[in-house]
Amino acid sequence: MIRPLALTSGDPAGIGPDLALTLAAETPAAPLVILGDRAVLADRARALGLDPDLPDWSPDRPAPAGAALWHCPAGATVTAGRPDPATGAGTLAMLRRAADGCLDGTFSAMVTAPVAKNVICEAADPAFTGHTEFLAERAGVDRVVMMLAAGDLRVALATTHLPLARVPAAITDAGLTRVLTILRDDLRAKFALPRPRILVLGLNPHAGEGGHLGREELDIIIPTLERLRGEGFDLTGPVPADTAFQPALLERHDAVLAMYHDQGLPVLKFAGFGEAVNLTLGLPFIRTSVDHGTAFDLAGTGRALAGSLRAATRLAAELARRAAPSEPVS
Numbered sequence: 640m641i642r643p644l645a646l647t648s649g650d651p652a653g654i655g656p657d658l659a660l661t662l663a664a665e666t667p668a669a670p671l672v673i674l675g676d677r678a679v680l681a682d683r684a685r686a687l688g689l690d691p692d693l694p695d696w697s698p699d700r701p702a703p704a705g706a707a708l709w710h711c712p713a714g715a716t717v718t719a720g721r722p723d724p725a726t727g728a729g730t731l732a733m734l735r736r737a738a739d740g741c742l743d744g745t746f747s748a749m750v751t752a753p754v755a756k757n758v759i760c761e762a763a764d765p766a767f768t769g770h771t772e773f774l775a776e777r778a779g780v781d782r783v784v785m786m787l788a789a790g791d792l793r794v795a796l797a798t799t800h801l802p803l804a805r806v807p808a809a810i811t812d813a814g815l816t817r818v819l820t821i822l823r824d825d826l827r828a829k830f831a832l833p834r835p836r837i838l839v840l841g842l843n844p845h846a847g848e849g850g851h852l853g854r855e856e857l858d859i860i861i862p863t864l865e866r867l868r869g870e871g872f873d874l875t876g877p878v879p880a881d882t883a884f885q886p887a888l889l890e891r892h893d894a895v896l897a898m899y900h901d902q903g904l905p906v907l908k909f910a911g912f913g914e915a916v917n918l919t920l921g922l923p924f925i926r927t928s929v930d931h932g933t934a935f936d937l938a939g940t941g942r943a944l945a946g947s948l949r950a951a952t953r954l955a956a957e958l959a960r961r962a963a964p965s966e967p968v969s
């Protein structure tokens with residue numbers, strides 16, 4: 640039996656509580672501690688006609704056998720579908736608890752349901768841009784990599800939640816080197832790929848068209864990739880992003896590195912929305928998440944699909960088992 644997974648239930652007015660309840664009603668992939676507000680989950684369970692067995696849990700108790708609830712107050716009365724900045728601090732406190740529990744070994748991994756970044760920004764932490772950056776800071780690491788996986792397609796990002804206007808300045812030799820090192824090391828460690836083949840996209844149209852459509856490829860990306868190839872990395876590119884996602888190229892690579900969020904993720908989500916998993920690479924613990932947002936329009940309706948959270952939970956359990964081979968499989 641592995642240590643429990645922490646599943647944060649996300650924005651209390653979004654679909655996170657619905658999906659967490661759906662998983663709690665199934666046979667969990669591993670012991671599961673759901674972090675969320677007891678009253679919110681009870682209300683949502685009533686709305687959805689679910690009645691999961693969700694005993695209370697706290698870190699002073701033994702690990703649960705199945706699913707259990709660690710009560711994290713939302714901080715306000717919650718209406719499904721109506722985001723409320725008054726819940727921002729409670730949501731952030733919930734994320735801190737789960738992250739700290741991973742860091743101190745209470746949990747074997749963290750799985751996150753979606754939060755609304757603006758809700759947390761408005762009321763709790765104006766610098767919050769997403770779980771990815773928050774967890775990096777909490778864990779004290781200078782850089783992490785966001786990677787989404789849909790089947791065999793893996794798309795990692797060189798920059799994450801950054802306004803588009805600030806992306807070019809963020810494409811640096813040092814940054815790309817860190818990102819590609821984390822990506823290569825985590826593909827080896829987590830996906831048993833001894834020499835990961837990485838397809839790197841350009842930043843500009845046609846990968847800069849020889850400098851006529853932008854110089855980042857010539858000035859930064861090409862020299863960095865050449866140096867890293869000399870150090871043993873298996874890298875292709877920079878290739879034009881518009882023609883990169885074709886079977887002939889993808890089948891020869893283990894992951895694609897996109898330069899920014901909306902260059903890589905629309906393709907990944909077109910390929911696998913609803914079943915894909917978001918992973919944070921480079922953290923000192925395992926963190927997986929969903930491929931979608933809070934979907935306030937669906938909260939409490941019973942129409943939110945749990946495929947991505949289920950896949951994220953299964954992958955977290957699988958990675959946790961692989962990381963603890965001496966512990967018997969539950």
Ligand SMILES: NC(=O)C1=CN([C@@H]2O[C@H](COP(=O)(O)OP(=O)(O)OC[C@H]3O[C@@H](n4cnc5c(N)ncnc54)[C@H](O)[C@@H]3O)[C@@H](O)[C@H]2O)C=CC1
Nearest residue numbers: 752753754755756757928931932933934936937942943944
């Ligand atoms: N991991 C996270 O915490 C993420 C959080 N977000 C946050 O979510 C909020 C809303 O973002 P949007 O761009 O509107 O994306 P969204 O994913 O919440 O919604 C986009 C569309 O997909 C549908 N949808 C989403 N999840 C679904 C599910 N499980 N089953 C069925 N349909 C589903 C929604 O109904 C909507 O029509 C934002 O505040 C954003 O910050 C967005 C992505 C990831």
Ligand SMILES: NCC(=O)COP(=O)(O)O
Nearest residue numbers: 769770771772904917928
């Ligand atoms: N589009 C993916 C995304 O926004 C994930 O954000 P987070 O996991 O960093 O919260």
